[in-house]
Amino acid sequence: MMKKYLVLLLLLICAVLLSACGSGTVQPTADTPQPTEAAPAPIPAHEPVTGENTEIMQTEAEEETEMKLLIGEAEVAVQWEDNESVAALRELVADGPLTIAMSMYGGFEQVGSVGTSLPRNDVQTVTKAGDIVLYAGNQIVIFYGSNSWAYTRLGKVTDLSLQELTDRLGNGNISLTIFCE
Numbered sequence: 001m002m003k004k005y006l007v008l009l010l011l012l013i014c015a016v017l018l019s020a021c022g023s024g025t026v027q028p029t030a031d032t033p034q035p036t037e038a039a040p041a042p043i044p045a046h047e048p049v050t051g052e053n054t055e056i057m058q059t060e061a062e063e064e065t066e067m068k069l070l071i072g073e074a075e076v077a078v079q080w081e082d083n084e085s086v087a088a089l090r091e092l093v094a095d096g097p098l099t100i101a102m103s104m105y106g107g108f109e110q111v112g113s114v115g116t117s118l119p120r121n122d123v124q125t126v127t128k129a130g131d132i133v134l135y136a137g138n139q140i141v142i143f144y145g146s147n148s149w150a151y152t153r154l155g156k157v158t159d160l161s162l163q164e165l166t167d168r169l170g171n172g173n174i175s176l177t178i179f180c181e
Contacts, residue, residue: 112139
């Protein structure tokens, strides 16, 4: 009989203990500190930046290092591609302008040596007037006509008509200057 009472007593103790682990909510009182939204902690200079902060910093860096193009002495608007070749070109001109002596070729393009090899991802492409491409990893080509070949796209001149491109590119050798602002 004593065993029955001991078992009942143990069951009662277990029931009390388990009920204390329930998921009921505690109502805050005036003495209970309320949660507050904390400001994000600053990122120490010695730690790498990741996540959202990386995107913000990359956007700011891109804005600071906008790449510009001069055909001869005239600045033209370019929509640059978002690829590793353009990133490498931007790094190349970050410390100073790069002027490339261009030569007419084929009656539809100007070609000039970058002076170094850039990363490439050549794809069979049909170009149009205004396209700027990388040929063979170390040549920049700007078109005032059309061609079909395997190139890596770098960008496109966006503010000149076909006639303006032909006038600037189709009348003898020119120079291109690429720089960061």
